[in-house]
Amino acid sequence: MSQATLRIQKISGHAGSVPGEDTQRESQVCKLVDTTTCIGCKACEVACMEWNDLPFGETVFDNSYQTMPETRWNYWNLILFNEHVREDGSLMWLMRKNQCMHCAEPGCLEACPADGAIVQYSNGIVDFQQDHCIGCGYCITGCPFDIPKLNPKTKRVHKCTLCTDRVSEGLEPACIKSCPTGCLHFGTKEDMKYLAEHRAKQLKDHSGYVNAGVYDPPGVGGTGVIYVLHDATKPELYGGLPKNPSIPLSVKLWKQPMKWIGNILIIGGIVGTFVHYLRYGPKIVPEDSAKGDS
Amino acid sequence: MQENRVLRGNRVLRYNFHERVIHWCAGLSYVYLMLTGLAFWSPWLFWIAVVLGGGLASRMLHPLVGLIFTASVIDMYFMWKRDMRITDLDRQWTKTIGAYVRNEEEEQIPELAVRAWQKWAPVDRFNLGQKYLFWVMFWGGIALLLSGLVLWFTEYIPWSFRFLRYISVLVHPIAFLVTLGGFIIHVYMGTAVVRGGFTSVIRGEVSKTWARHHHRLWLERITGQDAARK
Numbered sequence: 001m002s003q004a005t006l007r008i009q010k011i012s013g014h015a016g017s018v019p020g021e022d023t024q025r026e027s028q029v030c031k032l033v034d035t036t037t038c039i040g041c042k043a044c045e046v047a048c049m050e051w052n053d054l055p056f057g058e059t060v061f062d063n064s065y066q067t068m069p070e071t072r073w074n075y076w077n078l079i080l081f082n083e084h085v086r087e088d089g090s091l092m093w094l095m096r097k098n099q100c101m102h103c104a105e106p107g108c109l110e111a112c113p114a115d116g117a118i119v120q121y122s123n124g125i126v127d128f129q130q131d132h133c134i135g136c137g138y139c140i141t142g143c144p145f146d147i148p149k150l151n152p153k154t155k156r157v158h159k160c161t162l163c164t165d166r167v168s169e170g171l172e173p174a175c176i177k178s179c180p181t182g183c184l185h186f187g188t189k190e191d192m193k194y195l196a197e198h199r200a201k202q203l204k205d206h207s208g209y210v211n212a213g214v215y216d217p218p219g220v221g222g223t224g225v226i227y228v229l230h231d232a233t234k235p236e237l238y239g240g241l242p243k244n245p246s247i248p249l250s251v252k253l254w255k256q257p258m259k260w261i262g263n264i265l266i267i268g269g270i271v272g273t274f275v276h277y278l279r280y281g282p283k284i285v286p287e288d289s290a291k292g293d294s
Numbered sequence: 295m296q297e298n299r300v301l302r303g304n305r306v307l308r309y310n311f312h313e314r315v316i317h318w319c320a321g322l323s324y325v326y327l328m329l330t331g332l333a334f335w336s337p338w339l340f341w342i343a344v345v346l347g348g349g350l351a352s353r354m355l356h357p358l359v360g361l362i363f364t365a366s367v368i369d370m371y372f373m374w375k376r377d378m379r380i381t382d383l384d385r386q387w388t389k390t391i392g393a394y395v396r397n398e399e400e401e402q403i404p405e406l407a408v409r410a411w412q413k414w415a416p417v418d419r420f421n422l423g424q425k426y427l428f429w430v431m432f433w434g435g436i437a438l439l440l441s442g443l444v445l446w447f448t449e450y451i452p453w454s455f456r457f458l459r460y461i462s463v464l465v466h467p468i469a470f471l472v473t474l475g476g477f478i479i480h481v482y483m484g485t486a487v488v489r490g491g492f493t494s495v496i497r498g499e500v501s502k503t504w505a506r507h508h509h510r511l512w513l514e515r516i517t518g519q520d521a522a523r524k
Contacts, residue, residue, distance in 0.1 A: 015337040070453075111463075113334040114349050134349030136334065137448035141459040150449040155350065250460040254467060259336065262471050269475055273482040280397040284489050285507040 006168050010120035012112030020122050028124040028189035029167060031176065032196050033097050034228040035238065036203060036212075037183035040065060040079055040095045044175035044184065048077035048099075051163065051174035071098060073149040076160040077175055080239030094230070096238040097175070097184070100147045100160035102126050102224025107247035110255055111142030124189065124224045125164055130156040144220065144245035162224065192226060199228045219246035299516040304501045306516060308494040313373060317495055320366035320431075323359050324477065330356045331470055357446040360439065367435040374428065377419040383511070384422040390414035391422075397487075418511040423483070430476040437469035 007020030045067075048054070054074045059067045065081045082094040106126045109118040117132040118139065128139075128148070135155030139148040148157045163173035171177075172186040185195060196214040203212035213232025216222050227241070235241035299307040309317065330352040333343035343352040387394075394414040420428070441462035444451060451458055484491045488508065494500045505513040513519070 013337045013340060015340070113337070113340065115337060115340050132349075134343070134353040136353050137445070138463070140448055141456075141463055146453050146456075152449075155354070248460050250464045254463045258464070258467060262467065263336070265471055266474060266478075269478040273478060273486075276395075277482070277486055280395070282487050282489050283397055283508075285501075285504045 006125075006164065007122040008119045009122040009124075010106070010109055011116050012109045012118035013115045015115070027122055029162070029224065030124070030187065030189040030192040031102075031162065031173065031225045032185040032187075032192040032228070033225065034183040034185070034196075034199055035094065035096050036199075036207075036209070036228060036230055037181050038079070038095045038097065039181055039183075040081060040093065041180060042067070042079055043178040043180055044097055045075075045077050045079060047174040047178035048160075049075070051166070052076070052161070071147060071149060071159075073151040073158040076100070076158070082237060082239055084237055094238050096227065096241065098239060099175075099225065100126065100162070101145055101220070102160075102162055104221030104223065105247065107142035107144055107220070107251060108139035108148055109142075110247055111138040111251050112136075113138060121164070123167065125162045125167065126224070127161050127164055128157055128159060130154070130158065133157055142247060142251050144242055144247065189222075189224070196226055196228050200232070203228070203230065215241065217242075217245050219244050301499060304503065305499045306502055306505050306513065307498055308500045308505070309498045311498070314495060314498055316366050316369050316373065320363055320370060323363040323366065324473075326359050327356060327363055328470075328474065328477065330359075335467065335470075357442060360442050364435055364439045367432055370428070371432055374420075378425050378428045380422065380425055381418075383415065383418060384425065386415040387417060387422050394421075416510040417508065418515070419509055421509075423479070427476045427480050431473055434469045434473035434476070437465055438473070441465040441469065 008018060009020050009022075011018050049056070054076070057068075057072055057074055060069065062069075064083075065079075068075065068078065071078045077097065077099045080096045080098050082096075084092050084094045086092055102125055104124065106118070106120060108128075109120060109126060112118045113136060114132055114134045117129055117134065118126065119129060120126050133156040135150065135157070137148075137150055137157070139157055140146075140150070147159050149159065150157050163171075163175075166173055176184045176186040185192060187195075193214070193216065196216075200212045200214050203209040209230045211231040211233045213229060215227035215229055215232060215235055227235075227238075229235060229238065231237065235243055297310065299310075301307055326346075329342050330346060332339045333341070333346070333349070333352060334356075340349070343349045346352055347355075391414070392398075398414075444458050444462035445466060448459055484495070490500060490504050494504075502513060502517075
């Protein structure tokens with residue numbers, strides 16, 4: 001994982017081909033979050049704030065461990081605490097480290113109209129380039145995970161970068177580095193998938209979590225952040241993790257068929273009026289013919 | 295409303311000062327909105343936003359100019375809603391629209407009187423095409439305003455109301471395409487086809503001959519000829 005993995009694979013709002021597209025063998029990176037061994041210590045949150053030098057924001061007290069309801073433009077990594085009632089009436093925590101999922105097919109990038117404001121590197125990291133961002137907020141509409149957040153002062157959108165600056169130097173992201181229980185792992189997508197499946201099998205076979213499984217949603221082409229869940233059939237329990245996330249249908253319609261239909265209509269309208277003029281010409285009022293009548 | 299529109303000589307006042315100002319507030323703001331909108335519509339047209347001061351500036355000004363456009367259209371509504379009502383005369387005109395589109399305006403039967411020189415039905419202040427443009431811009435403007443407000447403040451829409459965003463990203467471009475169709479035809483008709491139309495909305499005046507040709511019933515109304523005829 002060297003700087004070569006920061007070749008650009010996809011570009012938002014871009015006319016024409018992408019230089020780095022499919023020019024390398026498998027080099028996808030991936031973050032694995034094992035929710036079953038997370039203790040909710042928030043070390044990853046602190047490490048993220050620390051490494052990315054993010055300014056502090058006010059926290060919100062809601063009678064639980066939850067520091068704030070959702071991620072913010074300056075808070076990219078947030079553990080969501082969910083009190084879950086088991087079937088036998090006992091309680092358990094379902095804790096999920098929430099951040100950008102780094103989708104293989106990113107809805108934010110699909111929706112973005114600004115050339116180069118969102119890129120996907122060939123290692124799979126989806127990264128916002130704030131200097132190209134125009135602040136339209138279409139990425140907020142395109143994201144199925146509610147991740148991009150607008151800075152109201154600069155009118156630019158921010159989110160987790162998967163620590164591209166660290167990854168490009170061969171280091172793991174800051175959150176991974178800080179995790180004391182080893183519930184966070186970082187490596188190639190292939191390795192992390194293997195590790196996750198292994199862990200899910202272990203949970204099924206030895207810990208009685210018969211529905212344990214891996215969350216790597218195919219609706220967005222798989223993600224660069226995958227979860228091991230106690231109950232993979234109900235991801236919604238983990239702070240509203242969508243079961244089958246995909247780019248919203250209206251965003252797909254808007255960005256694909258409507259573009260082409262609209263382009264044909266616009267060009268057709270312009271050509272049509274021009275042809276009409278060539279065929280029928282102007283309406284000129286013959287000023288003389290009615291002189292006596294006025 | 296019943297202002298005197300008959301001027302000296304062979305001239306009549308087609309658009310008064312208020313009408314001209316509002317028309318150009320709407321027209322120029324629409325052009326800006328169209329250009330910046332096209333920049334966000336396609337990556338191949340994003341250069342328009344760069345030319346107009348950059349993407350960030352275009353994103354900030356587009357909704358503000360949109361408010362000017364909306365205010366102009368609302369003013370137009372109260373100014374012209376009576377003239378823009380679609381009537382039985384328009385339905386007659388629709389039957390002869392082919393002749394209008396094909397410019398079949400020559401005197402086909404010279405021995406007939408002057409009034410029969412057109413092959414299409416006589417028109418009051420606005421013809422049906424102009425009325426359609428007005429209503430397309432009016433309803434399109436409302437759709438653009440409502441969806442535009444959602445897109446303007448998209449980050450304040452709560453996650454549970456995200457369907458508003460999903461609707462708006464479809465409604466806004468559809469309404470734009472519909473109004474753009476009207477706009478293209480309007481500009482084409484007003485400048486290239488109907489000679490004299492463009493100057494009428496700049497200086498406000500047309501000749502009676504022009505008015506009789508294009509808007510006979512209106513001319514008769516403002517000069518009192520319709521009463522005389524009855």
